[in-house]
Amino acid sequence: xxxxxxxxxxxxxxxVLASNAAAQDRLxxxxxxxxxxxxxxxxxxxxxxxxxxADAVLPAAAVALxxxxxxxxxxLPPDAxxxxxxxxxxxxxxxxxxxxxxxxxxxxxxxxxxxxxxLTPREIEVLGALGNGMTNKxxxxxxxxSPHTVKxxxxxxxxxLGAASRAEAVAKGIRQQIVEF
Amino acid sequence: MADTAENxxxxxxxxxxxxxxxxxxxxxxxxxxxxxxxxxxxxxKDVVVASEQRFPDAGDAQxxxxxxxxxxxxxxxxxxxxxxxxxxxxxxxxxxxxxxGEPQPGGLALALGADDAGISVRxxxxxxVGPSWHSRAGxxxxxxxxxxxxxxxxxxxxxxxxxxxxxxxxxxxxPRGRVLVIPASTVETVLEPLLSKGRVERGWLGLALQPxxxxxxxxxxxxxxxxxxxxxxxxxxxxxxxxxxTGDILVKIAGESVTSPTAxxxxxxxxxxxxxxxxxxxxxxxxxxxxxxxxxRPDR
Numbered sequence: 001x002x003x004x005x006x007x008x009x010x011x012x013x014x015x016v017l018a019s020n021a022a023a024q025d026r027l028x029x030x031x032x033x034x035x036x037x038x039x040x041x042x043x044x045x046x047x048x049x050x051x052x053x054a055d056a057v058l059p060a061a062a063v064a065l066x067x068x069x070x071x072x073x074x075x076l077p078p079d080a081x082x083x084x085x086x087x088x089x090x091x092x093x094x095x096x097x098x099x100x101x102x103x104x105x106x107x108x109x110x111x112x113x114x115x116x117x118x119l120t121p122r123e124i125e126v127l128g129a130l131g132n133g134m135t136n137k138x139x140x141x142x143x144x145x146s147p148h149t150v151k152x153x154x155x156x157x158x159x160x161l162g163a164a165s166r167a168e169a170v171a172k173g174i175r176q177q178i179v180e181f
Numbered sequence: 182m183a184d185t186a187e188n189x190x191x192x193x194x195x196x197x198x199x200x201x202x203x204x205x206x207x208x209x210x211x212x213x214x215x216x217x218x219x220x221x222x223x224x225x226k227d228v229v230v231a232s233e234q235r236f237p238d239a240g241d242a243q244x245x246x247x248x249x250x251x252x253x254x255x256x257x258x259x260x261x262x263x264x265x266x267x268x269x270x271x272x273x274x275x276x277x278x279x280x281x282g283e284p285q286p287g288g289l290a291l292a293l294g295a296d297d298a299g300i301s302v303r304x305x306x307x308x309x310v311g312p313s314w315h316s317r318a319g320x321x322x323x324x325x326x327x328x329x330x331x332x333x334x335x336x337x338x339x340x341x342x343x344x345x346x347x348x349x350x351x352x353x354x355x356p357r358g359r360v361l362v363i364p365a366s367t368v369e370t371v372l373e374p375l376l377s378k379g380r381v382e383r384g385w386l387g388l389a390l391q392p393x394x395x396x397x398x399x400x401x402x403x404x405x406x407x408x409x410x411x412x413x414x415x416x417x418x419x420x421x422x423x424x425x426x427t428g429d430i431l432v433k434i435a436g437e438s439v440t441s442p443t444a445x446x447x448x449x450x451x452x453x454x455x456x457x458x459x460x461x462x463x464x465x466x467x468x469x470x471x472x473x474x475x476x477x478r479p480d481r
Contacts, residue, residue, distance in 0.1 A: 107354045108234050108264045108361070110325075111315045111442040114407075118394040121410050121430065178412050179317070179442040181386045181449060 010165060012036045012093055015045040015060070019053035027051065027065070033133030034086035035167045047093040049085065051078075061092035074098035083131060086167040112177035117160045119173070126153040127173040130166050200291060200344060201302040205247035207276060207340045210295035211254070211268070212243040220294040220339035221268065222351050226275035228376070230368055231338035232353050233259045233266040244270055247300055258375030261480070262320025262383060263367050264353050267375040281365050282347030284310045284326050289344050292328065292352050292360070294336025301339075305330030307349075308359075315446040319383045319478055320371075326350070326362040374451075384449030384456075385478035387418020388425060392441065395430060399463055407440040408432040408463065423473040426464065433461035449475065 014036045016027035027049045031038050039045050041059050048062035052070050063085065064070065066078025073092040076084055077100055088098045119127065122143075129139040136154070140147040154166070163169035209221035209229045221231035221244065229244055236259065244254040254270040284290070284307050292303045311325035328341065332352050341349040341362050348365050355361040374381045390409040400406050408430040414421050431439060434448050435458050448458060453475045462469045 107356055107358070108232075109317045109356045111317055111446060114392050114441045118392055118407060120394045120396050121428065122396070124391065124393065124410065177442070178389050178391045179445075180389045181319075181442075181445055 010090075012046040012089055013039045013043070014089060015039055015041040015043070015048050017041060017048055017050040017054035017056055017058070017062075019051065019055075023051045023053075029133070030082055030085050031089075033082035034089065035165060036086075036089065047089045049089065061095070063088040063092055063098065076100050081131065082133060083167070083171040083173075087171050111179060115177055119157070119160065123153050123157050123160075124173075126150060127157055127170065130154070131170045131173070196344070197291070197304060200342065200346065201293065201300075203346065204291070204293055204340060204342050205300055206274065207279075208247055208293045208295050208300050210245040210299075211338075212245070213237045213239045213241075215239075218295065218297055218335050220296070220336050222338065222340040223273060223276050224267075224368065224372065225278070227270055227273050228257075228372070229254060229268045229270065229273075230351060230372070231266050231268065232351065233261055233264045234354070235334070236266045242268060244268065244273075245295075246273070250274075258379035258381075260320065260371045260375055260381045261318040262316055262381055263322055263371050264316070264318075264320070264363055265351075265368055265371050265375065267372060269376070279342075279346065279348040279365075282343035282345070282349040284324070284343070284349055284362070286310050290328055290330065290349060290362075291342045291344070292330050292332055292336070292339060293342070294332060294339035294352070296333065296335040301336055303330045303332060303336070315443050319446065319449065320381070321367075321446070321450060323364045323367045323370075326364060327355070328352070328360045328362060330360055331358070332360050380480065381451060382454050383451055383478045384453035384475040385418070386420045386445075386449070386473060387415035387476060388420040389413045390431060390442065390445065393430060395432070395463065396466075399466060402468055403430075403432045403463055405432055405438050405440065409439060409442075409445065411462075419473045419476040423460070423471045425460075425462070425471065425473075428464070429469070430463040431460060432463060433459075435459050436461075449478070 014031045018024040045060045048060050050062050050064050052064040061073040063074035064072040065076050074088040091098045136147045136150045140150045157169050161169050161172040207223050211219045211221050216237045221229040224230045242254045244252045252270040254268040257267045257269045259266040288307050294301045306329045308327040308329040313323050314325045337352050337354045341352050350362040350364040353361045353363050371381050389412040391412050393410040395403050395408050411429045457472050457474050
């Protein structure tokens with residue numbers, strides 16, 4: 001990974017708690033995609049990612065994916081992506097409460113204005129690949145460009161989006177507006 | 182104590198109450214079994230309009246007017262594009278058409294609605310007035326009027342009036358709970374198709390677009406530095422039939438530069454359906470033109 005040094009310090013230590021191994025793996029993958037460090041529940045984590053079914057005492061503020069019952073600082077839909085999970089983990093670690101906005105409660109709205117920063121087509125492709133948790137090498141292979149060029153695009157993305165980490169760039173980048181016509 | 186007739190606050194209060202009293206007959210309380218009460222506006226004889234968002238997908242509704250008269254109403258049509266749902270009923274009074282109000286920023290507005298407690302009245306100023314705009318759902322709204330008035334989900338859809346008795350339109354909850362007005366002229370425009378066809382047909386291309394910076398090497402070729410990249414193409418939609426691909430950058434429609442979603446929306450009004458439009462794109466670093474026959478935007 002070629003994330004800048006600043007990004008390392010804002011990595012969280014995250015534990016995952018689920019009732020079965022498959023769910024445990026899925027949550028662990030999400031934590032990795034967010035760029036956070038996976039730790040044991042006993043190792044005083046900064047935050048917990050759970051499917052809400054594990055019968056355990058939570059060692060830290062938790063984000064629950066699709067849970068139906070329980071007391072959690074963060075609630076996200078079961079299909080939440082890495083960008084949302086990352087934002088929620090950071091928020092609960094900072095002592096905030098997180099709730100996803102249900103689609104149905106979104107009010108009548110206008111078409112989005114032009115975004116404050118415009119990305120190039122290549123930057124959008126690179127950002128999409130980062131959102132899928134790919135490494136620079138994997139992005140380079142996917143797009144048929146050199147890892148050096150990938151790094152160049154990522155630096156440009158960080159600069160344009162004012163992001164200090166891949167996760168932050170992905171989180172800010174998804175606010176770029178796609179409209180269906 | 183000063184004489185009440187000379188106290189301007191008391192005269193204002195009395196004038197407001199009188200205004201609300203005269204407009205009460207426009208307010209329709211709409212009850213759909215199993216759903217919260219909501220508000221509507223008696224628009225003409227036997228037609229009530231209300232806010233389309235979250236309006237239940239139900240058959241019949243009970244409509245109660247301020248005088249206590251009750252009617253069974255049915256949804257005649259709904260338009261997510263302008264957030265208007267039209268209900269028809271039998272034997273309602275015939276409201277005298279109200280003059281259109283002319284909104285001025287800072288001017289007073291009264292928002293009426295209905296909830297479980299009966300008719301509600303709210304007062305505030307017109308927060309802003311802007312030109313026409315396009316909703317995310319594809320409709321064109323004649324003016325952007327926002328109010329410094331809060332309304333509940335039960336109250337939205339009721340009439341918004343000016344102090345002189347003119348009608349601005351119907352209230353609508355917008356982003357971040359801000360209250361918008363769907364202008365009377367916009368309601369009028371969509372009402373005929375809603376009553377005759379149940380919907381308002383608008384243009385559709387069948388693609389998703391995102392504003393992008395045109396790569397520098399291509400800016401001279403494109404004649405502009407911004408465009409809209411095709412992020413996805415609906416299977417068998419008009420864009421797919423015109424052979425558009427993900428990654429193409431749209432730069433012009435009918436010879437006019439397009440750089441924002443709003444610019445594209447201008448070409449997809451009700452009149453656009455079935456018409457052919459010329460699209461200018463950049464594909465694989467080269468200019469590329471194609472024609473697309475505008476389809477009908479599917480319902481959500």
